[in-house]
């Protein structure tokens with residue numbers, strides 16, 4: 557589905573001329589329908605990796621390496637073809653849903669515009685589809701949300717809207733850049749669960765960028781640990797939990813917070829003690845999150861609508 561091969565990126569400071577290496581030989585292959593969590597500290601290059609996939613690196617950067625998506629080398633595509641891929645095949649969900657939404661346009665317009673671009677459906681069919689997509693992300697008061705302006709909805713509700721828009725065209729690849737970071741903890745779990753569920757339903761691949769190892773583990777088939785522009789370790793959540801190979805991964809595991817607020821320590825990987833945890837063996841955390849999301853998401857969504865509209 558997507559093969560990233562030896563991706564390097566450096567940024568030149570326009571004033572000093574100093575060249576800063578940001579990505580140092582990133583290689584990562586993601587299968588169709590597979591989710592990979594990209595985890596690591598701030599500044600390790602997670603977002604920049606996504607920007608390279610989207611072809612929106614900073615202007616003063618130099619990039620090398622290949623990114624092959626569905627047989628096309630994205631690094632060699634004309635701008636217009638990249639624009640079409642971004643509209644149809646590769647969707648981005650970022651930390652701040654406001655960035656995706658026009659503050660002076662109602663949600664309905666946002667969803668209709670995106671879908672018209674993706675499918676060229678007729679207006680009535682597209683509107684029905686927009687309503688259906690909102691229902692699928694746990695929104696019940698669809699008519700009210702469609703008419704609402706972004707400032708009238710909570711962050712969690714807006715992120716659901718953005719997810720609905722992102723998946724409406726059934727893109728092959730979802731890029732989720734800290735999609736829950738700006739949300740409160742309960743909403744984080746619900747939004748992550750919705751994303752996970754929809755991705756599986758639609759068979760999409762996903763790269764899920766986060767600082768949160770537990771969250772990444774809950775929604776990913778594999779985790780790629782990044783540090784200083786490199787992937788230092790790749791493995792399943794179980795491999796990362798049970799036998800982290802790289803010292804940095806071991807450190808990340810040891811400082812995971814537990815429910816009590818203290819670090820988990822080197823061995824106390826109690827996935828069951830957190831809202832979203834690394835699978836502990838029998839049942840997976842994803843199942844727990846999905847269950848929580850399904851039961852709570854609609855209720856929470858209604859509460860959010862009730863308090864904001």
Ligand SMILES: Nc1ncnc2c1ncn2[C@@H]1O[C@H](COP(=O)(O)OP(=O)(O)OP(=O)(O)O)[C@@H](O)[C@H]1O
Nearest residue numbers: 567578596597598599600601602603604605614767
């Ligand atoms: N426009 C830019 N110009 C110069 N340097 C940049 C620019 N954008 C990012 N960087 C640098 O590139 C490096 C990687 O940044 P990136 O945003 O990919 O990190 P990240 O792992 O996503 O971190 P975070 O979790 O904080 O978002 C950082 O050192 C950052 O300062």
